[in-house]
Amino acid sequence: MAVARIGISGWTYAPWRGTFYPKGLPHRAELEYAAERLDSIEINGSFYALQKPASYRRWAEETADDFVFSVKGGRYITHILRLKNAREAVANFCASGVLALGAKLGPMLWQVPPNLAFDPEAVTAFFAMLPRTTTAAAALAAETSLDEDRTFLDPGAERPIRHAMEVRNPSFDVPEFTAIARDAGVAIVVADTAGRFPVIRETTTDFQYVRLHGDEELYTSGYTPEALARWAADIRGWLSDGLDVYAYFDNDAKVRSPVDAMALRALLAG
Structure with a gap:
């Protein structure tokens, strides 16, 4: 049965303290608090810098057995190297x-x-390089140039690894990109950016990845009950098509992300 996971992009935000997080909650307890109210979180610190194995282990330990993290790839790969070499x-x-x-x-x-x-x-070469299982990821990781104390190379039990790409240039909104993503089994992110960037609603693999950056204003505006109802209808449609769904709110500037995520979860559970 297809599953929808609704969460937030990141969890360490000072404005949430005393609003979403209870006043006086230790910073080290924030992930556990958020994870008790959501079933997935998108790790976005990994976009800005490589994180440490100890951090990933701690995050896994602080969340329930059925919790899932998405992990955002580094901007060095996407913004500096621009997918090449x-x-x-x-x-x-x-x-x-x-x-x-x-x-x-x-x-x-x-x-x-x-x-x-x-x-x-x-894009074709980049997609072809991405590991599709934990075993393949460990094999690629063995080529690392990182110091040994900064690495974790154990694949554990072999599991599939899914990939999604969020694009922001209109030139991607063409059938050729959709076909390349479909051939590679990579999801094209459905990104709500208050109209600033293209919205590509093409199904290219067995799951849908959604990023909700703001309904009316990028990164700041919350979602009205009517807007959340529309997204809930979309998610139900994808689920009925047999697609898993990962949806993350990234509209944190006005402390809306966790509130909207919990509201959307409630709508889907109702």
Whole structure:
């Protein structure tokens, strides 16, 4: 049966303290508090810098057995290398500790910048390089240039690894990109960006990945009950088609992400 997981992008935000997080809650307890109210979180610190294996292990330990993390790929890969000649960087990313999440490792997210135009050859080569199982990820991670004390290379039990790409340049909104993603089994993120970036609603694999950045204003506006109802209807449609769904709110500037995520979960449970 297809499953929908609704969560937030990141969990360490000072404005949430005393609003979403109870006043006086220790910072070290914030993940556990959020995970008790949601069933998935998108790790976005990994976008800005490689995280440590000890951090991934701790996050896995602080969440319930059925909790799942999505992990955002590094901006060095997507924004600096721009998907090209990225094998070593992807190996380092895989070696940095993501495998320490074990069964809690969900999709890997690759967000490319608005000024990156669609390059069919580069995208095809990048997708072909991505590991599709934990065993393949460990094999790629073994090529790392990181110091040994910064790596975790144990694949554990072999599990599939899913990948999703969020694009922001209109040149990607063409059938050729959809076909490349479908051939590679990579999900194209359905990104709600208050109309700023393209919305591609194509199903290219066995799951749908949704990022909700703001209904009316990018990164800041919350979602009205009517807007949440529309997204709930979309998610029910994908579920009825047999697709798993991962949906994350990334509209944190006005402390809306966790509130909206819990509201959407309640709608789907009702």
